[in-house]
Amino acid sequence: MRASAARRAAAAGLREAGVASPERDADLLLAHVLDVPLGRLPLVDDLSTAQAEQYDALVARRAAREPLQHLTGTAAFRHVELAVGPGVFVPRPETELLAGWAIDAASTLPAPVVVDLCTGSGAIARAVADEVPGAEVHAVELDEGALAWAERNLAGTGVDLRHGDLATAFDDLAGTVDVVVCNPPYIPLEAWESVAAEARDHDPHLALFSGQDGLDAMRVLERRAALLLRPGGVVGAEHADVQGESAPAVFAASGRWADVADHLDLAGRARYVTARLAR
Incomplete structure (x- = not known):
């Protein structure tokens, strides 16, 4: 499956659910699933079946308004990264x-x-x-x-x-x-x-x-x-x-x-x- 297509569908679903930043959340969740920095997303356009299923599940939880940081397990704060949940x-x-x-x-x-x-x-x-x-x-x-x-x-x-x-x-x-x-x-x-x-x-x-x-x-x-x-x-x-x-x-x-x-x-x-x- 194409990661770019999955990301577009995810952003649309999050927008419909009323999430404040649907495109960015879709990107951050995809980067989390692919285990790549956000800046490398354009270079990766293949999702395995397991990755696609994991991504769909996380997007559904975010659409239900579970905090993004609970899904990724981290929150950036100034120059440090915090574990949260x-x-x-x-x-x-x-x-x-x-x-x-x-x-x-x-x-x-x-x-x-x-x-x-x-x-x-x-x-x-x-x-x-x-x-x-x-x-x-x-x-x-x-x-x-x-x-x-x-x-x-x-x-x-x-x-x-x-x-x-x-x-x-x-x-x-x-x-x-x-x-x-x-x-x-x-x-x-x-x-x-x-x-x-x-x-x-x-x-x-x-x-x-x-x-x-x-x-x-x-x-x-x-x-x-x-x-x-x-x-x-x-x-x-x-x-x-x-x-x-x-x-x-x-x-x-x-x-x-x-x-x-x-x-x-x-x-x-x-x-x-x-x-x-x-x-």
Whole structure:
């Protein structure tokens, strides 16, 4: 069977199923089945019967809105590749901007101490450890299923990974941390129906929902970051695009923070808040 024909049929089926990026998903699944880099797809146009059956099965699962990364088993994040699957939140491209902010902040210091709260798959902690080799990186995750994925992704990196709650984690680091970074749950419970099927039906709900206004975890983060950071240390946290005012207000209202600022993603949507602990 011709791979090009199979790819066209797959893209058409995914488009009809409402998948947001049908052509790219069809390509990525085909590259996965053929075990070739995406750039080599045009050079391979033969599918064995077994490969065609495997491809059809994966495309059907993607059409049923199973996350692409669950089907391939990996997710790219900045310069690293993460193992992901059922039981862990799949890192999104927009979170790379928050990770980049944390990396930039840590890179200005000779021996930075960085804490990643709600680490999930370990994406941000792994990126910081990869791009700031001199950093002392700590991470915590509450959900046991996600923790298992973080253990896999952070093995051998030197990151101190712990099982625990962001509200009580790292008492032993109080007042010594330079950078706190967090991608907390931030979806309001009332927004259940509006969440994409890939996230609502497959990502852990602990990683998605956070009270009636979506800011319960942000309020906990504000208090914990204030305890962990040294004076002048910085915190950064992702939020929903509709929280561009309400998320920064959590930090501004406490009176503990200076330089509270919100930042846009590449699509121009409000995406993450940063602040500096007042001296």
